[in-house]
Each structure stands twice: as C-alpha cells, then as structure tokens.
Amino acid sequence: MIMSDNHHLIHAHDLTYHYGSGELEQSVLKGVSLEVKSGEFVILAGPSGSGKSTLLSLIGALRGHQRGELRILDRDLNNASNETMRAVRQNIGYVFQQHNLLNFLTASENVQMTLEMFSDLSGAERNKMAADSLTQVGLGDRGASYPSQLSVGQKQRVAIARSLVHQPRLILADEPTASLDSKTGIQVVELLHGMVKNLGCGALVVTHDNRIFDYADRILHIEDGVVYS
Amino acid sequence: MTGVNRTALVLGIDPRSTVYNLPGLREVQEKLHMHDAVLFDEYSRPEFGPVKDMVEKNGVFSAEIGGKQLDVVDTFRMGITFSADGNIIVKDTTFFKIFPNKSADGIDVGIVSLQKGADIETAKNKIRSLLPENILVLNREEYIEEEKAYWNDITPIGYIFNFGVIMGLIVGFVIVYQVLFNDINNHLHEYATLKAIGYDDYYFTKVVISASIILAVGGYIPGFLICAVLYKIVESSIFIEMDLNFIKAITTFVLISSMCFLSGLLAIRKLKSANPVDVFQ
Numbered sequence: 110m111i112m113s114d115n116h117h118l119i120h121a122h123d124l125t126y127h128y129g130s131g132e133l134e135q136s137v138l139k140g141v142s143l144e145v146k147s148g149e150f151v152i153l154a155g156p157s158g159s160g161k162s163t164l165l166s167l168i169g170a171l172r173g174h175q176r177g178e179l180r181i182l183d184r185d186l187n188n189a190s191n192e193t194m195r196a197v198r199q200n201i202g203y204v205f206q207q208h209n210l211l212n213f214l215t216a217s218e219n220v221q222m223t224l225e226m227f228s229d230l231s232g233a234e235r236n237k238m239a240a241d242s243l244t245q246v247g248l249g250d251r252g253a254s255y256p257s258q259l260s261v262g263q264k265q266r267v268a269i270a271r272s273l274v275h276q277p278r279l280i281l282a283d284e285p286t287a288s289l290d291s292k293t294g295i296q297v298v299e300l301l302h303g304m305v306k307n308l309g310c311g312a313l314v315v316t317h318d319n320r321i322f323d324y325a326d327r328i329l330h331i332e333d334g335v336v337y338s
Numbered sequence: 339m340t341g342v343n344r345t346a347l348v349l350g351i352d353p354r355s356t357v358y359n360l361p362g363l364r365e366v367q368e369k370l371h372m373h374d375a376v377l378f379d380e381y382s383r384p385e386f387g388p389v390k391d392m393v394e395k396n397g398v399f400s401a402e403i404g405g406k407q408l409d410v411v412d413t414f415r416m417g418i419t420f421s422a423d424g425n426i427i428v429k430d431t432t433f434f435k436i437f438p439n440k441s442a443d444g445i446d447v448g449i450v451s452l453q454k455g456a457d458i459e460t461a462k463n464k465i466r467s468l469l470p471e472n473i474l475v476l477n478r479e480e481y482i483e484e485e486k487a488y489w490n491d492i493t494p495i496g497y498i499f500n501f502g503v504i505m506g507l508i509v510g511f512v513i514v515y516q517v518l519f520n521d522i523n524n525h526l527h528e529y530a531t532l533k534a535i536g537y538d539d540y541y542f543t544k545v546v547i548s549a550s551i552i553l554a555v556g557g558y559i560p561g562f563l564i565c566a567v568l569y570k571i572v573e574s575s576i577f578i579e580m581d582l583n584f585i586k587a588i589t590t591f592v593l594i595s596s597m598c599f600l601s602g603l604l605a606i607r608k609l610k611s612a613n614p615v616d617v618f619q
Contacts, residue, residue: 169534171534171615172615195536195538196536198534198535198536198614199535199536201535203531203535203617205531205617207617209527209528209530209531209617210528211525211528222535223535226535226536226537271535272535283617
C-alpha cells in the first residue's frame, strides 16, 4: 500500500474513467488530478453530465477506477479489494442529494445505523453518540421522531448527523442543497462547514448552487471530464 | 325407513370377548347375545338418523342391514373412517348371517390377546413362524402405522393430501418470495445507501433471512390457531377424529420455516442490484 501525505485525504492523479468499450466507449473523466487536505472545505462545481457524480463515486470507493492513481484516507485504491473499498467507505461521511433515511426507524435509530458497523460500541454508547450528533445539527429533541414527522430540511440534517456521527475523516456531499429551500440549504452548508472546521476533517462538496460558493476554501470546476482549479 | 343405502363397517365379535376397548361397548356388549342384535356407533354420520335417541326412547327397534332385518339394541362410541359412514357391531354368528359368502376361515384381521407380562416381540415372532409369509403379524403400533401408510401412500386420499401439502408449500414459497422481493425493491435506495456507508452483503443477508423467519413465525402462530379451530369444525362436520398433535405442529413449523428460508435466499439476489453507486446518480 502506498502511504500518502498525512494531510491529503484525497489524492487523485491523472484519473480516467469511461463507460462501455470499443466504439461505444465514452470517456467521463479525462486525466483528473485533485487533492483535498484535512480541514479543507472544497467545492466541485460543474454542469450536468460533466462527470461530477462519477468522480465522487470513485473518491467514495463505490467503484474502481480504470487508469491513474487514487489514494483515499491513506489507502491506495488501485485494484483494491472489496474489503479495502468497504473499509475506506466506513471512514467517509456521505451526504446525498436525497436523505435516504429508513422510514421505519426513528431519527436516532437512523443515525445509529452508521454506528452499528462498529461492534466495539455498546448500545448505550451508540445511543449517546446519536443524541450528541443530532444535537450538533440542532435536532436534539427530535431523536424519537420518524422521518415522516420531519420536514425536508430536518431530514437532510438527520442524514448529515448520520454521516458525521462516527467522526469520519472525509465528508463527500452530492448536491446537499438540491432538495432544500434557500434558507435551509444555507443552514445545511453552514453546518457542514462548521463540522469540517471544528472536527478537522475534509469535505468535497459537489454542487452547482452558487449561493454556497462563499463557504468554500477552494472551488474546483469540472467540465467534460476535466477538472480546472 | 328412508330407503337410502349407506355404507357401514360391520364388526363381528364374540360377545364374551374383551379385546375391543371402545367407549360404551363393555356396558352394552352382553346385549349381543340377543337374537339378531346390533350395536350402533353413535358417532356415525347423522344421515343414519337419530339412532341413539330412538334407542333411548323406544328401546330395541328394527333396521335393515345387508338385506336382513336386525334389531338395534344399543349404541357405543367409535368414530367413522374414510371407508365407511358408520359402524355397527354384531355377534359373530350374526355377522355370517349378514354376509353369507364369508366363512369363519376367511378372517381378514385377527386379534391375539396376550397374558399380562408376556413379551410381545417373542410372541409375534413365534406366531409369524407358524403362519404363511403373506400374513402380516403386527403389534398394535405397527398395525396403526400400517393403516396410516395404506391411507397415505396407496389410496387416492393420501395422494391428494400429500399433493395439497406440496401445493401449499409452493404457493407459500411464492407469496413469501413476493413479499420479500417487494420489500427489498421498495427499499432499494436505502439498501444502496447502507452499502455506500460500509455495510457488507453479510449484513443484508442477515436482514433478509431474519425477515423471512419473522414471516414464518408471524404466519405460523395465527395459522396454528386457525387450524386448531378448523380441525374442530371439520371433526364435528365429518365425524372423523382430527388430531393436531405435537409432531404435526413441529413438522409444519419446520416446513414453513424451510420454505421461508429458501424464499429469503432467493430474494437476496435482488439485493445484488442495490448498487451504492446509484445514490450518487
């Protein structure tokens, strides 16, 4: 395994990815290079079909890349095993465009789903960590509520609590404000930004919502599979 | 007199014999010494008429059995089978009067009473050595099993029942599979999310198998209670003893659990289509 600089949570160099093969081959990422360090809040912006989601899925260890170098959280993902990919994913906090909460679980139980993977935690510990995480996102009193009893913004905040409860070193967010109104969207981004700065983790946020660009330490643009600083 | 013919099992016995231990028989067995006397099973199909009431009200009354006029003198309790709607017991000599073509040498089933403390197996082997090979020598339990095997394996009734069980399992399998499949399909995005945050296939397998076992147990308990009621209803309708015993209950539970487990295993294939990449689309 190649060890990266401790401060580089994401190190991608000359990363390429294509769908299909032969004459049907369609390149989505064309030699992408980027780095994200601890404590950085980086925004990746670009139009639809530019390769944002594909890049995020590669960085999120959700699929393997085809060419180039990719190191995430000090782990080399070149030809990585499923076990390695899963281990990397366990240390990433994902915030999706949709909250994807389990409707039959309470807010607290949804947050605890992230912690259930870690068998060294007792039920009481998981409960307390979930309560703390919900308090951090301003929903300390809604732990017993089901998703159907929460507003869209509150659901997204529960999803953020779920993503951050295990204190991941890296946050990957895909259009976190897309399903939210302006005010709630800003609140959510402020929340993510505050988490990054307070916890010292890094965040890569994919968006084309220019209202949140002011929160970024760096803004990267992606178009036709190429990333520009 | 209804003029309608009905099928009844006729047992011809020695009135002094004590081998038949049927409820109510010992008390009235002496009456078989009477000329052309018949004892009627009060658990016979009601289509035979209110025989018990008539005996209690009128004492002896006349009935035609096998074309012979005989006297019903009292009742006992036995219960019907698939082969006959009712049962009557007569003296052995009366039996041959009803069935003149039968002879005392043509015994279908003979009962051997042993003295108290006698070794059944030794006696059985001794009797077997004395009889031709085509005659079965069985103890009580073996005879019961032989009868069950006959009805289960040889008669159409057994085949239909077994076929019903298999059909029930297949239909149950499809229903449980559909329930699990739809449940997985409805939560595919959530499963993909859990895969994305690091859950492995083993976890999802556990979830689906647990769901299938919950379905098995959740379905079994009310199913068992409904069956217990249905058994009683069927028992009172067709006058055949329906025994929902422990072995049947456990066998059914094992079959249902296996069916649900297999459905769960098949439904797990759907989980493979929960691609964590989809949550970033």
